[in-house]
Amino acid sequence: MTVYGTVAVIIYLLCSPFIACFMSGVDRVVTARMQGRRGPSVLQPWYDLAKLFAKESTSVNNIQKILVMAHCFFAIFSGAVFFAGGDILLVFFSLTMAEVFLILAAYSVNAAYSGMGAQRELLQMMAYEPMILLTAVGFYLSVGSFRVEDIMSASLPAVVKMPGFFIGFCFMLVIKLRKSPFDLSTSHHAHQEVIKGLTGDLSGPAYGFSELAELYEEVLMLGIVGLFFITSDPRSFLAAAVAIVIVMFCMSLIDNIFPRVKWETLLKAAWVVTFFAGGANLVILSFIS
Amino acid sequence: MPVLAFLILFPFAVAFILFFMKKDSKGRSVIATGGALAELVAAVCFAADNFLHHDLTMGTYYLSETHTADMVIAAGELCLMLLVFSQAIKHHKYYILFLSALGTIPALYLDLTGISETSSAHLKVDHLTVIMVLIVGIVGSLICIYAVGYIRDYHHHHTEYQDRSGYFLSMLFVFLGAMMGLISSDNLSWMYFFWEITSVCSFLLIGYSKTPEAVTNSFRALWMNLLGGCGFMAAIVFCVCVMEITNISQLLLFATIPAMAVFPVAMLSFAALTKSAQMPFCRWLLGAMVAPTPTSALLHSATMVKAGVYLLLRLSPMMYGTYTGIMVTVIGGFTFFAASLLAITVSDGKKILAYSTISNLGLITAAAGCGISEAVWAGIMLLIFHAVTKSMMFMSVGAYENSTGSRDVEDMHGMIVRYPKLAFVMTIGIFGMSVVPMGMCVAKWAALKAFIDSGYVYLTLFLCFGSASTMFYWIKWLGKIFSVSRESRKHEDTVHRSEWAAIYPLTFTAMLLCLVYPIISAFVVNPYVQTAFNGSLNRLTAPGPADDLAGSGPELIAAISTEDFVIMGVMLICMCILPLGMKYVNTVQERRVLSYMSGFNTGNDRSFYDSQGEEKEQFLSNWYMNEVFGEKKLLRPCLMLTSAFLIVIMTACTIGGLFI
Numbered sequence: 033m034t035v036y037g038t039v040a041v042i043i044y045l046l047c048s049p050f051i052a053c054f055m056s057g058v059d060r061v062v063t064a065r066m067q068g069r070r071g072p073s074v075l076q077p078w079y080d081l082a083k084l085f086a087k088e089s090t091s092v093n094n095i096q097k098i099l100v101m102a103h104c105f106f107a108i109f110s111g112a113v114f115f116a117g118g119d120i121l122l123v124f125f126s127l128t129m130a131e132v133f134l135i136l137a138a139y140s141v142n143a144a145y146s147g148m149g150a151q152r153e154l155l156q157m158m159a160y161e162p163m164i165l166l167t168a169v170g171f172y173l174s175v176g177s178f179r180v181e182d183i184m185s186a187s188l189p190a191v192v193k194m195p196g197f198f199i200g201f202c203f204m205l206v207i208k209l210r211k212s213p214f215d216l217s218t219s220h221h222a223h224q225e226v227i228k229g230l231t232g233d234l235s236g237p238a239y240g241f242s243e244l245a246e247l248y249e250e251v252l253m254l255g256i257v258g259l260f261f262i263t264s265d266p267r268s269f270l271a272a273a274v275a276i277v278i279v280m281f282c283m284s285l286i287d288n289i290f291p292r293v294k295w296e297t298l299l300k301a302a303w304v305v306t307f308f309a310g311g312a313n314l315v316i317l318s319f320i321s
Numbered sequence: 322m323p324v325l326a327f328l329i330l331f332p333f334a335v336a337f338i339l340f341f342m343k344k345d346s347k348g349r350s351v352i353a354t355g356g357a358l359a360e361l362v363a364a365v366c367f368a369a370d371n372f373l374h375h376d377l378t379m380g381t382y383y384l385s386e387t388h389t390a391d392m393v394i395a396a397g398e399l400c401l402m403l404l405v406f407s408q409a410i411k412h413h414k415y416y417i418l419f420l421s422a423l424g425t426i427p428a429l430y431l432d433l434t435g436i437s438e439t440s441s442a443h444l445k446v447d448h449l450t451v452i453m454v455l456i457v458g459i460v461g462s463l464i465c466i467y468a469v470g471y472i473r474d475y476h477h478h479h480t481e482y483q484d485r486s487g488y489f490l491s492m493l494f495v496f497l498g499a500m501m502g503l504i505s506s507d508n509l510s511w512m513y514f515f516w517e518i519t520s521v522c523s524f525l526l527i528g529y530s531k532t533p534e535a536v537t538n539s540f541r542a543l544w545m546n547l548l549g550g551c552g553f554m555a556a557i558v559f560c561v562c563v564m565e566i567t568n569i570s571q572l573l574l575f576a577t578i579p580a581m582a583v584f585p586v587a588m589l590s591f592a593a594l595t596k597s598a599q600m601p602f603c604r605w606l607l608g609a610m611v612a613p614t615p616t617s618a619l620l621h622s623a624t625m626v627k628a629g630v631y632l633l634l635r636l637s638p639m640m641y642g643t644y645t646g647i648m649v650t651v652i653g654g655f656t657f658f659a660a661s662l663l664a665i666t667v668s669d670g671k672k673i674l675a676y677s678t679i680s681n682l683g684l685i686t687a688a689a690g691c692g693i694s695e696a697v698w699a700g701i702m703l704l705i706f707h708a709v710t711k712s713m714m715f716m717s718v719g720a721y722e723n724s725t726g727s728r729d730v731e732d733m734h735g736m737i738v739r740y741p742k743l744a745f746v747m748t749i750g751i752f753g754m755s756v757v758p759m760g761m762c763v764a765k766w767a768a769l770k771a772f773i774d775s776g777y778v779y780l781t782l783f784l785c786f787g788s789a790s791t792m793f794y795w796i797k798w799l800g801k802i803f804s805v806s807r808e809s810r811k812h813e814d815t816v817h818r819s820e821w822a823a824i825y826p827l828t829f830t831a832m833l834l835c836l837v838y839p840i841i842s843a844f845v846v847n848p849y850v851q852t853a854f855n856g857s858l859n860r861l862t863a864p865g866p867a868d869d870l871a872g873s874g875p876e877l878i879a880a881i882s883t884e885d886f887v888i889m890g891v892m893l894i895c896m897c898i899l900p901l902g903m904k905y906v907n908t909v910q911e912r913r914v915l916s917y918m919s920g921f922n923t924g925n926d927r928s929f930y931d932s933q934g935e936e937k938e939q940f941l942s943n944w945y946m947n948e949v950f951g952e953k954k955l956l957r958p959c960l961m962l963t964s965a966f967l968i969v970i971m972t973a974c975t976i977g978g979l980f981i
Contacts, residue, residue, distance in 0.1 A: 095805065095903060098902055140803045140804060142806050145919065151943065158789045158792065165789075
């Protein structure tokens, strides 16, 4: 691990919750403005999180809490591997592992809404997983390495060779960040038919851990968006930052204008996008290289 | 040589004794367990001896003068044919007669006229053989030990079936012996003989309970495998009469003039596809579920289906860039994807395992068809991990069925509280099959890299989509196990001691493999891959991997770098300390709350008051998506598609191989 890697990991571990909370706060304000409301303070997500950890710890059974903690640990872990410049496939695999623990936590409470949420989460994983894996493949084909470190030191931004992958990845980001129309398993909004589903039976600090994990995941995901633009030229970081802001804005917009879809539509849409955007780009890339 | 002879012949001897011990007795248990243990020890000794005293890179050859043995084998083939004939006539399945004769008569002709007699060695031991001997010896023997206790419980629960347990155990041992023979044969005719034994043996085992369903399924298995056997025979006839060779290692030398070897390679691959239950032949393996669980465990993990992929891995250097290679990769990749979708829609534990086997074998098949060294590395690794993990899964499902009377995943609800030991084993098994720091996924990862490097774009796509659906069916199963119902109690564990004696070592091996696979890779798999793809075969290796192979040391095929390995080690340790962490977290006393049920929870998490104020029990079921991926909807089109594809390519290969 390089010095830069170490610094990046430390910054990631310490600052991610703040950065993600801030972004989420901005997102809420932007959303409110789109709807003609004033919206909460930018710091509201931070207050919410802090409050969760101050609550009494309760749980439904004795394995629920440890499973959520494992989820949080692996979510943070995958981000750490990413920012340390490690293997991007390993990042995705470890992220999957994290998801599995959250799903098991939801299953363990043996309740209708949690259970339904858990299975919908599995469906969402099935929908976005192929594209996520293909993104890694795309990086490998265009840069010649799975390692984030090497991808970052390319001379040309990856997005030039892999626009299809970029579109596909952003599509999956909508699912991953639980934005409408694809927030089937659980939602940031109160008006969801499975009533918080996946996280429905989490409360207090345990819920706090799942929220914390989500914040770290968000930073990781946006990091990957940035990775499409970063090259050995330091100025590319600016381009990456701009790209991240644009992507985030689009996410808010999409979240606001599309109503939630049925699961068949989600799966079909995700796989069709994967096949055409990712697959076509893959074919072209493998011809070039 | 004596150890090898022991490995092959000893199981037959044990089988012979067991065949006549019809009644369940202590003596029989001792003989079966002892026999299996002896086989296991012999396999380990054989492997150790070969590593220490032989040059496995070149391979060790045995038995060049075999006139008597050839005659014995001819007699054996005749007996097999007569056995199949009698069964076919008894059940009025006359097409079987034709298939069986078509495969056996040329074999007898070649043997008796002495056309195929050769002075080259009949048995060959190299790295791949040693790996297979270890798999068959360890996993197969443990399954036989498991079977001793299982079959007793089985007849205890199923009094409607005639107790033929001596015959059953005897067949399992025949299987072991045949498998040992198959993997050490270099001579194609000998290999064919053992190949046919496994076909007939599986037929007899599947039909064990003699119910109409069992009989139908057993005949389905038989005709598909005999058809494959006919393909095998066609390859042999061509090799002997046209190419004037008798051994598989001689066939591999034709890699430099592949046009000559198109026909035999295509035919052997076809035989391997039937044996490995690839689409369109996957239905025989699904039907094999009706047999008692040790049969399934043996067919799915250590023997039978592994014989097919073993042959493909052997032939792999001949496949790069050929039509046969395309056939094998497309069928394998498609089977991987389609079977994983189909697995989502079934709830019978054994059926899920069957689909998962088909799916994973598809991946190994695809890896073999790529014909590049990295892919073969991944294929062999997959084969090792799959054998251990899958046998363990089958055994725990079987043990659960004997304890509760059901093997349906829906009935495994809350298993973690009711049967914690079995739940632990299954959790290891499912993690082993589906998430990354564990074995299977590591090999899958290597396969992904190999597919990209080999330029087979469609394989990359199949793998990405297939892994996503694989995840779905495993994790929802795991979720069922983890559902904790309030006030449920631990149930009495009635799993037989001999069953634990097989399950625990395998669980331990599965975990150990995750840590030691780099050693296996460095000392066994890499040397094999290097030998198989070196020198004159350079042409076959895709750009890239060949250069990697030449220069690097033990770390070699660098799909998984040391750094990644360390990170995965960390993940594995974290997963292992999880149960301990649970103890610690639970030392802090906290309030238990009821789960959320929308309607008012009646206070036990099991029922709620509905909108009419009436008490309703909650029932949770998993999601099977039958309307989208259902067997009824998906299976037939898949089979038709693959059949059509297979027919086209096989016709092309036959015409191309025979006439051009």
